Amino acid sequence: MGVLPMQIIRSSTQYDVCIVGSGAGGGMAAKVLTEAGANVVMLEAGPMWDPVRDSYMFSWPYDSPRRGAPTEKQQFGEFDAAFGGWTLDGEPYTNAPGTTFDWFRSRMLGGRTNHWGRISLRFGPDDFRRKSLDGLGDDWPITYEDMKPYYDRTDQLIGLFGSKEGLPNDPDGVFLPPPKPRCYELLIKQAADKLKITCVPSRLSILTKPLNGRAACHYCAQCNRGCRTHSNFSSPSVLIPPAMATKRLTIVDNAMAREVTVDASGLATGVSYIDKNTSRENHVRARVVVLAASACESARLLLNSKSSKFPQGLGNSSGNVGKYLTDTTGLSVSGFIPKLMENVKHNEDGVGGMHVFMPWWLDNKKLDFPRGYHIEPSGGRGMPTFGFLGGIHNHIRAQAVEKIPTRSGYGKSLKDDYRRFYGSTVNFAGRGEMIPNSDTYLDIDPAVVDKWGIPVPRFHFKFTDYEINQAKHMQETFRAIIAEMGGRPMTEMPTRERLYGLAAGGRIIHELGVTRMGNDPNTSVLNRNCQAHDCRNVFVADAGPFVSQPDKNCTWTILALSMRTSEFIVAERKAGKI
Ligand SMILES: Cc1cc2nc3c(=O)[nH]c(=O)nc-3n(C[C@H](O)[C@H](O)[C@H](O)COP(=O)(O)OP(=O)(O)OC[C@H]3O[C@@H](n4cnc5c(N)ncnc54)[C@H](O)[C@@H]3O)c2cc1C
């Protein structure tokens, strides 16, 4: 049903702040602003979601006839805490001819923080000043030293484990003790040490000790389902509850923001949104607007906020909204490791993620690509889920090459093979830096609207030789580690024509940069406090403000930057400036 041609329902209440989105950025903004005394309304396009009530953390595969396989609504599996995926019913987006960008969205309270990987890496000092170091992209208008206090307080508030390593561009945080490596992770570390690849305990926002009233993890390894004991980070576990406790947070769920409204002077007056329950348009008034709908959605909102004052969209007088889009580069290689076959049964329980990882370890000056990537290993004998024990039949086929006798067939002999081979593969996923380029951006599709009539984004995406050469290096490195472990890669190395297996843009789900910050209003959308150059009471608190896409996952910086932005808003309100 389309939007009914009815009068807009205008709320008489004027809130101090309207936050759009309740994920990492929106959740942190709600906590900081409400605790500072602001009356906040939060618009969230999805339904309410409570990890204690709604998580499938303790479900067994046999609890469902589908054994947890994906559904239209939960594309990562029906036990996964993601209401969404790369497609959403009635909410299309488009790709410019000849380009591919896949846009992942979760529609639920807490957004993607309910099922993210919890890999929680700070950006390093060099990441904020790359242009000064190698001439590519741009420097951020802030430094690591500006961010460090906010990273420290994010660590203390949310909690993460890790180890002090003193690495120059992977700064240590305020860590809880890391869990011990599992058997296959020890073998990976042995091989990495031999190849002189740095391999250290991972850094995940999962509690290995109780923190701030939250229980320590009990190692069920199901973090992607949401944690009923609040032992990992999600916005509904850690940020929304304290904001609600102030009684100054009003959450409007199933509220799809459509545009930021402005007055004749060009100041924001609030946000209009579609109530998805009624398909009617509502308007909420606020003195300050914080967009945290995820980077591309916030850019879409700004571009759709057209007025006589801002005919190109709000905050877009420089034409920069939508530009500088990047995603993390990514590909993975699996290997069969014969010495992991028929291993001694032992307890491999742990957190829902890796216990070791490899931060970038090389000097680029000797390489044919700039910047770097980190490596996320996985493997082991986790609880089987839908499918055929992680595609184990493929492993058995691979064994023909190794001349390891298989019994397979049907019944008992097949089960025996499953027992022998299960847990004998490892996987290495590379996650690297993409440099912004002028062919990669989003704009508004002139011809396509979503089911509420809101114009949708159109993506333009291109990798350059920088990313393609980096992908080749990832492939060669992962194959070298597998060989060092005495194993064999399970796939052929993809050719350059196939970009060495580089995942399509958007597939690594770290899209960012489309409302970037900067000191020059001609080349950036926001100032160094994530405040729109064009409109002093509009802020962006997701990954849109990022100037570059370092080789670290982005969410810890979204959280720390949102804390910084929110405290700036509090100070500006107190000073009467907004
Ligand atoms: C499977 C997976 C694994 C990941 N692993 C990691 C990891 O290990 N480490 C890492 O750093 N990052 C990881 N990420 C990325 C991480 O989830 C995101 O970077 C982070 O959640 C982004 O936070 P956000 O607040 O910008 O947006 P989101 O968390 O996406 O929240 C945005 C919210 O805004 C709402 N919204 C959107 N549009 C509107 C609108 N028009 N009106 C009202 N509300 C709206 C959405 O419904 C959503 O709830 C992963 C993501 C996925 C999917």
Ligand code: SF4
């Ligand atoms: S592994 Fe730990 S943090 Fe993750 S869902 Fe289980 S108990 Fe929670």
